[in-house]
Amino acid sequence: MSIIFLTEQLNNMENPKRENRQRVADIVLKNQNLFKDLVTITFKVDDKISIKAAWILEWICTHHHLNLIIPHLDEFTKNIAHLTFDSAIRPCAKICEHLANAYYSKKANEVKTHLTDNHINTIIETGFDWLITPQKIAVRAYTMNTLYFFGLEKDWVHPELKHLIETKIIHESKGCKARGKFILALMAKRAK
Numbered sequence: 001m002s003i004i005f006l007t008e009q010l011n012n013m014e015n016p017k018r019e020n021r022q023r024v025a026d027i028v029l030k031n032q033n034l035f036k037d038l039v040t041i042t043f044k045v046d047d048k049i050s051i052k053a054a055w056i057l058e059w060i061c062t063h064h065h066l067n068l069i070i071p072h073l074d075e076f077t078k079n080i081a082h083l084t085f086d087s088a089i090r091p092c093a094k095i096c097e098h099l100a101n102a103y104y105s106k107k108a109n110e111v112k113t114h115l116t117d118n119h120i121n122t123i124i125e126t127g128f129d130w131l132i133t134p135q136k137i138a139v140r141a142y143t144m145n146t147l148y149f150f151g152l153e154k155d156w157v158h159p160e161l162k163h164l165i166e167t168k169i170i171h172e173s174k175g176c177k178a179r180g181k182f183i184l185a186l187m188a189k190r191a192k
Contacts, residue, residue, distance in 0.1 A: 078122065
């Protein structure tokens with residue numbers, strides 16, 4: 001199986017229905033060599049096939065094995081800032097949130113071992129870019145969670161995040177406002 005085969009499978013997906021994402025995810029999970037190709041296709045930022053690849057990448061990281069992304073963290077973090085399609089940014093923002101959750105989990109896991117300071121800094125930088133540019137509610141919500149977690153160790157992140165929430169995000173949609181208030185409450189509780 002090759003990147004050509006995977007591209008054909010992605011092109012044959014009519015929509016992001018659960019069964020379609022699971023079907024292509026099963027193909028990748030059965031032949032994990034295709035995972036690298038999936039990451040590569042996700043970052044073909046000028047090609048709409050990247051959207052479908054991002055759907056599958058997020059589906060696998062959410063419902064199957066987050067650890068599969070570990071060997072590709074360099075490529076993933078280096079390229080997330082270059083995504084252009086909203087429908088590709090949302091799943092990648094969710095993967096960033098999963099990485100942050102795993103990194104700060106009390107359970108031992110591979111993400112803690114392999115997610116470097118450089119990876120974290122790149123995710124933080126991209127996250128702030130996503131918060132100051134027009135993005136969908138889900139991207140903002142996932143990103144606020146991600147930045148909250150990484151701000152537990154990076155002292156400058158919480159003050160910047162708080163400022164953005166209070167001056168910008170709090171004036172946006174109800175969903176953004178609710179998540180923003182939740183994150184502000186977490187930061188206030190932690191500051192006590």
